[in-house]
Amino acid sequence: MKALQWQGVNKLSVGTVPDPELRNPGDVIVKVTRTVTCGSDLHLIGGYIPFMEKGDVLGHEFLGEVVEVGPDVRNHRVGDRVVVSSFISCGNCWYCDQKLYSLCDNGNTNPVITETLWGQAPGGCFGYSHAMGGNAGSHAEYIRVPFADVGAFTVPEGVSDERALFASDSAATGWMGADLGGVKPGDVVAVWGAGAVGQMAARAAVLLGADRVIVIDRLDNRLRQVEQHIGAETINYESTDVAGELRERSGGRGPDVCIEAVGMEAHAPGPQFGYDQIKQQLRLQTDRPIAVREAIHACRKGGSVFVLGVYAGFVDKFPLGALMNKGLTVRGAQMHGQRYIPMLLDRMAKGEVTTEHLATHVMPLDQAPEGYRMFKDKKDDCVRAVFVP
Structure with missing residues (x-):
């Protein structure tokens, strides 16, 4: 499949990477329909967070359609339109019980880096370096979502993709x-x-x-x-x-x-x-x-x-x-998305929270490197560039 890859400091390209596969029974595979740039991605691109590897897939704010479900998934079916929290949380550890989802003990499968830096490791995040788990990001045609019953949420009918997309991270943050x-x-x-x-x-x-x-x-x-x-x-x-x-x-x-x-x-x-x-x-x-x-x-x-x-x-x-x-x-804190996304989707459905105006530039995934240049340099009044795989 196609994906936007980090190739080095200030170097991005759209290349071909393996399709994601189910690894655990609580996983789903999502066909990405919208994924958006975030200011925190610029820290990765600029080399200020030095735990990226060549070929890593970027992106952590997205929504899409469920195309495959693991045997333990109960809340989602193939065909569901879902928005996914950017932070990966198990839903069962002490921190998740306290609704401190970005501090999950089990979401980050590579905790040693952040334990060394910060004393303890937060949860994992999509597309946000190997310090945060090394998870493939959302600037791709498909993505694997762990703990899907905890981190993926069905989007209400009548809420546009551009509106629901920002519940994934920006609105919840x-x-x-x-x-x-x-x-x-x-x-x-x-x-x-x-x-x-x-x-x-x-x-x-x-x-x-x-x-x-x-x-x-x-x-x-x-x-x-x-x-x-x-x-x-x-x-x-x-x-x-x-x-x-x-x-x-x-x-x-x-x-x-x-x-x-x-x-x-x-x-x-x-x-x-x-x-x-x-x-x-x-x-x-x-x-x-x-x-x-x-x-x-x-x-x-x-x-x-x-x-x-x-x-x-x-x-x-x-x-x-x-x-x-x-x-x-x-x-x-990093974003406790699972704590806020259901409420935000409800407010979006009521028109209390609107976000379409943030999506100033919508473009194909093939144009993602240019989208990030526009976003970084604030060209053409770019607030956020949204990619459509």
């Missing part, structure tokens, strides 16, 4: 940030990043009753999407003092909840960007924590900061003093 960040009615919420995840975090905050939701970015087309489709306010950080503006819009205190949805390749005006970029490229730090620093400094005393952006290892100039002395609660 964004909702998790607002939920676990503690957003409640009356809050002022600030979100760093107006990509798909940031927009979905903002939408979640709106639906959870926040009084004001403010999204920070530098790209005007994304900020327009926030205003038109999400119902939130915006700040362009290249033209406004973010900290001062946030205080102005929050009664002088700062936001109650700050959600960072940027990740390890953050941009910023001023010398801090050059400082962090040089240190990252020289491997003196693994990540650029610019947005996290700003969120911690901007958050009100006693507030909450949730880190949604992907980080791999170590950062410099982390404001631990501000965190401690301001009494902040700081949390982060």
Whole structure:
């Protein structure tokens, strides 16, 4: 079958790989009908997560049609249209029982790398390096889905492919940030990043009753999407003092909840960007924590900061003093998709969560390398490139 393969740093190609096969009785094989780029994929492509091997298939956000089922599968039949959580979870371990699905003890079949890096291993993820299990990704014609009764969800009739597709990761990730960040009615919420995840975090905050939701970015087309489709306010950080503006819009205190949805390749005006970029490229730090620093400094005393952006290892100039002395609660997580996807599909069916506007560029899988170039370089106002195998 055809698939998009990682061939080296900033090198992608569409090639031929073996068709997936059932390995365990709880597996299904899904014919991929939509699969989408994600900002965290850019960290893999750029070599910032050094656990890729030549020929690895990328992609972790997808939906499709079930074409083969293992003997133990109970919730799915051949022909079902399903959206699949990007994180692979068994549904039976202690962490899954706590609904901390991305921390599953059994989803990552290659835990030694992340145990060494982080002390313990999270669950597995489709198409996200051998540190996260080495699972083949979704930018392909077919994909094997382990623990299908736990991680695959039937899409309601009437919900379009482009809408349901983003429940796989972006919408679930964004909702998790607002939920676990503690957003409640009356809050002022600030979100760093107006990509798909940031927009979905903002939408979640709106639906959870926040009084004001403010999204920070530098790209005007994304900020327009926030205003038109999400119902939130915006700040362009290249033209406004973010900290001062946030205080102005929050009664002088700062936001109650700050959600960072940027990740390890953050941009910023001023010398801090050059400082962090040089240190990252020289491997003196693994990540650029610019947005996290700003969120911690901007958050009100006693507030909450949730880190949604992907980080791999170590950062410099982390404001631990501000965190401690301001009494902040700081949390982060990979996406507990199984916890949120059924609810999101229901809200999508009701029209409360819409995502079609995020799919700015839809193209055949053969054009995936160009799709990633457009996505990375923000060409033609690309927010997300969707591939149709």
